[in-house]
Amino acid sequence: MKRVRFAPSPTGYLHLGNARTALFNYLFAKHEGATFILRIEDTDLERSKKEYEEMLIQDLKWMGLEWDEGPDKGGPYGPYRQSERLDIYHQYAKKLLETGHAYFCYCTEEELEKEREKAIAEGKPYRYSGKCRNLTQQEREELEAKGLKPVIRFKVPDKTVVFEDIIRGHVEIDTKEFGDFVIVRQDGMPVYNFVVVIDDALMKITHVIRGEDHLSNTPKQIVIYEALGFDIPQFAHLPIILGEDRTKLSKRHGAVSVRALKDDGFLSEAVFNYLSLLGWHPKDEREILPKEEIISQFRIEDVNKSPAIFDRTKLRWMNGVYIREILDLDELTKRAVEFFEGFGYKADFEYYKKVMSAIRDSIETLMDIKDRAKVFFVDEFPFTEEIVSEVKSDPNFYKVVEIFYEKIKDLNSITKEDFKNITKEIQKEYGFKGKGLFHPLRIALTGESSGVGLDLLVEVIGIDKVKFRIKRFLEYFG
Structure with a gap:
């Protein structure tokens, strides 16, 4: 029976190099039908801390790794802490x-x-x-x-x-x-x-x-x-993991611990997928692979001896693919809740879900929620000097927003289709179109010159907030 182990020292956060080592031991065990053991090497009594051990276990589990024997599970060859x-x-x-x-x-x-x-x-x-x-x-x-x-x-x-x-x-x-x-x-x-x-x-x-x-x-x-x-x-x-500048991976390369990646809004599935490709690659050269397929293809003999390069940009891209295409919307929203709340965006789960549906195609990590979701939660945003100057210099700017308000003031609800129909009416009746039509509406509704589709925005925030924001603009510049 083949047996492998991951034996970290609980003296700090789980570094990406150690996380990759744990992952490759896990992949070997799963592919070979071997036993995977977690052992805590805590003979450095001054630096080893129980809280670090607990965080190590939490981070390994967050990554999706499971072991057969260890300090939290026991086993026939324990104890599994060196200090014992x-x-x-x-x-x-x-x-x-x-x-x-x-x-x-x-x-x-x-x-x-x-x-x-x-x-x-x-x-x-x-x-x-x-x-x-x-x-x-x-x-x-x-x-x-x-x-x-x-x-x-x-x-x-x-x-x-x-x-x-x-x-x-x-x-x-x-x-x-x-x-x-x-x-x-x-x-x-x-x-x-x-x-x-x-x-x-x-x-x-x-x-x-x-x-x-x-x-x-x-x-x-x-x-x-x-x-x-x-x-x-x-x-x-x-092989050693290097930063993009070909020097040993360290804090100057950004988040280099599993916990930091988690806090930065990376998904565990994407981290698992990406780390598995640091020194190894599947036969067909695909980069997005489910856990089961990585396990089935992984062979320790195929690991490259050359240094692996940690490319944070590529990890962000891969994480974006998981956000946009792979995770179920309910599951994605569950993981996003703590980020919404951390940014002070308070709502119920169904509202968070609507927002995630609207922004998921434009974010790469859950930290991106802070900027991308802001327009769904903040009604009283500032108008910059640049916006004030633009509105005052173009008489049609105010007029477009005023016409839009007349079209919606008696509505009790608004959908994407309603928004599209209303803007088509304005185009037909007044000749405003393209940027001349949508830019003033975006400024009035968000205070920003770019962002999520306005049809998605108005449907999610609802008619009351749409009216509030449009009236606020008209009063501010009236």
């Missing part, structure tokens, strides 16, 4: 010490800094000298008597680590590049490269799918697997 597995790690650290694969190191920070400075002066990459590798029991006791607390270092064998990466192919790394590394700190807290091996081995992980920034960690982990006699999983290192 410390006894397990200490047990295996002890085993490595007893078998001679690890040792206590008493070197102080000052001693290690001197080693680093010497390596820099000689133009060599720094690696620990191994000074404490062969201390006798007596030497250890003497150092501890001085009050020195040791770390535990892994005794790295002198060899070339070789593995076949599913995405990157053949990889060889000489252990001389990194030397003996710490697996347990002075305070007894185990470190990442050690605990991740223990967790992946005990949780029977068969495929480790993660970002290529972990590639340098892989040989360190493989030598620990070998020392403990664990089966080594297959590795797949995903």
Whole structure:
């Protein structure tokens, strides 16, 4: 049985790079019929926070990801938080010490800094000298008597680590590049490269799918697997995600967390679809694909090793397609309600639904509601100096609005068809047409020179608001 995991640290919001890693693990699991595990790596006690863990889970679920085992679900290989597995790690650290694969190191920070400075002066990459590798029991006791607390270092064998990466192919790394590394700190807290091996081995992980920034960690982990006699999983290192300027994705590229995209009005389906295409693409080159089809086509072997480019403009376009063409109007409106209310646009659900129907073709994210929906909610808008000047300089401007009011003042309701018929009558009777007819009406009804179709607007806001706005214009300029 194939098993994969996503193992985030709860030290901040879910970054898009991590979200893509979670997504590819999920797609692999669904495509292969494998088990998908969520594990929380919270051994950094200072930075890890429970609220971040809760937000991680919320954001993953918002994206449409589901896992089979995890801290919120349990499972046969729990607990699924590293902070609850410390006894397990200490047990295996002890085993490595007893078998001679690890040792206590008493070197102080000052001693290690001197080693680093010497390596820099000689133009060599720094690696620990191994000074404490062969201390006798007596030497250890003497150092501890001085009050020195040791770390535990892994005794790295002198060899070339070789593995076949599913995405990157053949990889060889000489252990001389990194030397003996710490697996347990002075305070007894185990470190990442050690605990991740223990967790992946005990949780029977068969495929480790993660970002290529972990590639340098892989040989360190493989030598620990070998020392403990664990089966080594297959590795797949995903390409890095870059911004449009080809630099590492960061806050300067805009929203780079799942939560920020959600708050910016992106739909979960569009985010799922877009992130799945960062480093992978379907055989037929289509870009808009439903979740089920992405799962059916996804193969981890097809992931590109080249960096993926996060293009926010393209994501906005894709989100617009989902808004306009894919989401059901009721569902779209449900998701839009919090945005309407957040912008101070108060109404009932049916009114929101009418507005969404009128504007959905002109928005790309739900944040666009703020500007596009304003004309449906704000009756007392300002007339700019430019509008005032335009109205005063064109006597027909006021006349068109006045004629329109005469046509509607006795109506009890108004539809799109009514509006079209009335404007046709005005064209026929008075000769006003095109911009000369519709521009004055738009200014009177919205205070803006462009926007949603006026026939849609008047039908949604209703005759009372139409009369109010037209009368307000006439009184203002009368």
